Amino acid sequence: MRDKIKEAYVRGMCIDDICTTLNISRGNFYYHKKEDLKRGINWDILALNKERDIESIREKEARFLKTLILSFEKFIEKSEELEPETIEKLHKYAETYWKLKAPQKNDVFASRKQSEDIARKTIEGIAKLALQEQNEAVVQFLSQNAELIIQTIFKEHK
Structure with missing residues (x-):
């Protein structure tokens, strides 16, 4: 199932369509995406590389x-x-x-990746502060939803 979800995502299908087509929840989608990321398979990078064929x-x-x-x-x-x-x-x-x-410093794909990296570091920084303040709810939320937060930010700013 994970491979079907990943293939659809890499092809450029939106998350809502993937969930509807494969009859899965958004949580299930993000679970599989996060599990692959733990294994070193970044679906966002795969999708960008596909766009940069x-x-x-x-x-x-x-x-x-x-x-x-x-x-x-x-x-x-x-x-x-x-x-x-x-x-x-x-x-x-x-x-x-x-x-x-000539290589462009403002290459769209490099710029997006750099922005996503900054967003990830920001989320990590907030999570560390929440951990220092012993705010487990914030830490839990950020760790479970970091990718969703990043996706939401960049989806709204395309």
Whole structure:
């Protein structure tokens, strides 16, 4: 059952649909997700990696480069001599290419993972404070619902 739940989640099916389709409760869903996480299988990372399918990215990049090169060649054919305006257009082609090719610090997936890590650390910090204050109810709640809290936060801020 856990594999079916995980496969549906990784494919991008929303949690409500997974629960309805497989006739399970949200608690059951999160139980299986949490158990896999304990074993080192992070469903969120698997889902992100699926979205970042390398083959798909390579195909898109190849199409983009082909289009860019063909456009560049047409541009060169039309340009009889390299005037300042022509050089500026060439510069824009190169600049566009490098903006797209260079690693981005604001990569959506890296940014989301970094934000999720910060949220996890925040929850851990609150749990530690609650433990110091001997507030077992808060510690219990956070330990059982940390992933749900993170999912809820990021679902609302997509």
